[in-house]
Amino acid sequence: MIQNRLEDILKSGKQPTVAALVSGGVDSSVVVHKLVEAGIRPTIFYIRIGMQDEDGFVDCPAEEDIELTTLLARKYDLPMQVVSLHEEYWDKVVSYTIETVRKGLTPNPDMMCNKLIKFGCFEEKYGHNFDYIATGHYATTYTDDGITYLGTAKDPVKDQTDFLAQINFKQISKLLFPIGHLDKSEVREIAKDAKIPSAMRKDSQGICFLGKVNYNDFIKRYLGEKPGRIIDRETGKTIGTHKGYWFHTIGQRKGLGLSGGPWFVVKKDVKRNILLVSRGYDPKEQYGHIIEMKEFNFISGKVGLWSKEDEAKLFDLEKHKELPKVKITFKVRHTPEFTTGLLEPMGDKGFRIISDEPIQGIAPGQYASVYDTEHMICYGSGMITKGK
Numbered sequence: 001m002i003q004n005r006l007e008d009i010l011k012s013g014k015q016p017t018v019a020a021l022v023s024g025g026v027d028s029s030v031v032v033h034k035l036v037e038a039g040i041r042p043t044i045f046y047i048r049i050g051m052q053d054e055d056g057f058v059d060c061p062a063e064e065d066i067e068l069t070t071l072l073a074r075k076y077d078l079p080m081q082v083v084s085l086h087e088e089y090w091d092k093v094v095s096y097t098i099e100t101v102r103k104g105l106t107p108n109p110d111m112m113c114n115k116l117i118k119f120g121c122f123e124e125k126y127g128h129n130f131d132y133i134a135t136g137h138y139a140t141t142y143t144d145d146g147i148t149y150l151g152t153a154k155d156p157v158k159d160q161t162d163f164l165a166q167i168n169f170k171q172i173s174k175l176l177f178p179i180g181h182l183d184k185s186e187v188r189e190i191a192k193d194a195k196i197p198s199a200m201r202k203d204s205q206g207i208c209f210l211g212k213v214n215y216n217d218f219i220k221r222y223l224g225e226k227p228g229r230i231i232d233r234e235t236g237k238t239i240g241t242h243k244g245y246w247f248h249t250i251g252q253r254k255g256l257g258l259s260g261g262p263w264f265v266v267k268k269d270v271k272r273n274i275l276l277v278s279r280g281y282d283p284k285e286q287y288g289h290i291i292e293m294k295e296f297n298f299i300s301g302k303v304g305l306w307s308k309e310d311e312a313k314l315f316d317l318e319k320h321k322e323l324p325k326v327k328i329t330f331k332v333r334h335t336p337e338f339t340t341g342l343l344e345p346m347g348d349k350g351f352r353i354i355s356d357e358p359i360q361g362i363a364p365g366q367y368a369s370v371y372d373t374e375h376m377i378c379y380g381s382g383m384i385t386k387g388k
């Protein structure tokens, strides 16, 4: 059952102070509408994060966003602040992205932006003055036995819990997702009816800090080019060249420039700067059943997934070698579908997922997010270290 935290807070008779994070897009604008409708007068925050270096290389359509956010604040007569977290974003998210790619791994900047910027630096600098932080993420919160969990959204296509699955308990305890119990079409209807300035605006796509900049151009700018060989995994023969392993990701099919395909990247040999590829419409080399994660972030602690008896064991993984597997559903990329499997602790080596189905293109560096069997609650996520 989807809970509506906003309604629950209002039922308690409290008048909370709320910081609403608004991007100028339709989702966060409807958040403001919903809060006002509920009798709350949030302070609107627009965060500048699009990185602009000395040459203006990375440009972000911030001015248009700020204009729309200002119109919204005026419409509802609400206080608004434009704050900059440029430097923090560069330090934490952009450098993480470049370093991850340099290691031959697949980064997830949006995940890091949520954890470190929107609910990290923002909280430290501004958010701590408010009872709640509200955003237009498609997610919900679920409270049971006094513990708040991250819940999935009503709209499975828009669900963004996989991008939120690295946040911690303090963060989830303070978040409001006022549109998480609505479908995108319902959000658009509300925006149209309420004559919200961004009602007809298209959804944003891609990594937010890049704006209109192409991802490969961005990587090239910071890591340059480093030509290497592409090898057919079956025959061991060199069948082409690439401009640097960092432009390619496991499971990738397009952009390899090889004939006689389709070809898929199935492995990267970072030390030797080699890409290993497999041919066919569905080569079995690109599938794996086991996903290993060194560190797993349980958003609300190691509770909820295991039985109470087994939970206790989880807090002492050193002592308890015999650890229980639990049934879960999970995602290794941003798709509406969930896959069923088992989550198993590996002693002090982290956790692993044993999937019921073969998973295509398990890319180390990406995050696997874990849910209950009904995928109502997102328990957390871990960075994938190995897929096999």
Ligand SMILES: Nc1ncnc2c1ncn2[C@@H]1O[C@H](COP(=O)(O)OP(=O)(O)OP(=O)(O)O)[C@@H](O)[C@H]1O
Residues within 6 Å of the ligand: 021, 022, 023, 024, 025, 026, 027, 028, 029, 045, 046, 047, 048, 049, 118, 134, 135, 136, 137, 203, 204, 208
């Ligand atoms: N520059 C920003 N300043 C303040 N808040 C932001 C900013 N960018 C994103 N957010 C917040 O994070 C949420 C999720 O961001 P995402 O980039 O996924 O937006 P979205 O789904 O396109 O939503 P929207 O339609 O509100 O842009 C937004 O709904 C908003 O609450």
